[in-house]
Amino acid sequence: MTFWLAPMEGLMDFSLREIVSRYGHIDLAVSEFVRVVDLPLPESVFLAQVPELAHGGITKYGTPIRVQLLGSDPEALLANAKTALAMGSHGVDFNFGCPSKTVNRHCGGAALLKEPDRIYNILHHIKSNLPANTSLSAKMRLGFDDTSKSLDVALAVAYAGFDTLVVHGRTKRQGYKPPADWEAIGKIKQAVRIKVIANGDIFTQDAYRRCLEVTGCTDVMIGRGAVYQPNLIAQLAHGDNPLAWQEILQLLLDYQNLMHFDGFPERHIPGRVKQWVKLLGAAHEQGTELFSDLKHLQDLNSVKKHIQNELSQYPIHSMLR
Template structure:
């Protein structure tokens, strides 16, 4: 099983649409929905995860779980119940975010210093949502150290998490290589629920080594999938021809069309440049396109140059088609 990770500020529903069209992904997780001390209105859930209006699936038909982040068990439970009424493919709980702003407000990876609390959060959410709705959790190896990683994983499983995604670094280690996949193996051996390995998977070889060191067959892909949208397909079929630039070009055009539907014109060029910046790791043509567009910030001029640099081409027969029309969300929900 291959999951697509959320990435705050980059891998939102717009890019989920595009990357799941490339194929190979079994399930996605939304960016976190921050819960503090109040019951959120439906429009907040829909803003982060508009796939709720599409049967909790991307336009390509891939299911999406909604992720909550917070530290108040009762408030998280109330919001999980409200969210569950909208029909997500499951509820995921974030104990892995390393962002300082989030951690300062007792959210994300800092809670890994409090195993009893994260147990209570999961247990409260599990009681609040229908029995048939999956509840999962994502964690890191710890906050400042990995000394309590087994205790945390066991607390999450005992609280009712049916699945754990483990990012193989502590909060203090951030995103600096390497990811400690062998530590994930220790967690997998310590709990009776499925464990999914995450962190520093950029290539088929990385995926192979991660599986070997972690003992996990299931993986969650993040920046590696953004940099190479064909990564999931390549992991599934290592000897198949890799996804090439000619297949990626229509995805990039589609991305512009999707973000144009909900993003202010002045912000659209930056979103595309952000993706191109990662695509340069894998595609020389992305570097050329990035260089052509780098200094253009006017949306109309950017669009004209983008569509000139990336001309329309026929989609290959194997190109993953959408199983339903693009999601349409009214401007009032944003």
């Protein structure tokens, strides 16, 4: 039974990983993708996106980090995988699910799901040129427009010698439309002998149980659920109680302080906070209200003051349970 924290570009950054990993029970966190075109990137690019690499490749609370690479050039992916590993990344993950148009025009991310042979060639090249014990994973969606090639893609990853496959149970065309197709993940799990990690729509204890039942997997990756409830993985692994809204408000303040402390450019902090609050709206009524209050605020101080003000309406003892 393992829990991986999902990569979420523009959201699950160094500071949010620190907040989420406080609650423990995360076996591995995959970084936001590092985009690879055709050149080896300097270490500074990796450090900017994955600052944990300067601290043994773990968060402040000890969660190991794995760099995710996004691209299609086998040589460049290999060179950058070597850099990430030399810098302390706990294995390397390769992205075959990103739906972004710019990425797909350059034939990376989900676009490659149309070409399982190409995925095999890329991954086989990488696997054959790294030490045999390097832990390598790929993250796929079920397909681009439809699921007809999902098993071929999964087999390509397995035959290339990768040890783990994360499957987000949707095609690129489906975007994030619910529900995730856990049955399709189950079919992939039956078709390959490597570890298959189920991903998509695990937001509650009940969904977690059903996902394990339907997919036959024992391992899951959690994305948005850990944004709705930052201790969701501890809830699933250890029976922790859900966080109350006021505790989440406090985390929103901690997040801003951490980003500030970590040297994240101040002008971008309100955007990141709003991105989190917007997603909170999917799980908490108060999130929708808070987002509509915050969405026009541009500077960090106004965002912070608004959240502090909202938090001050809760009695202090409600934070001390």
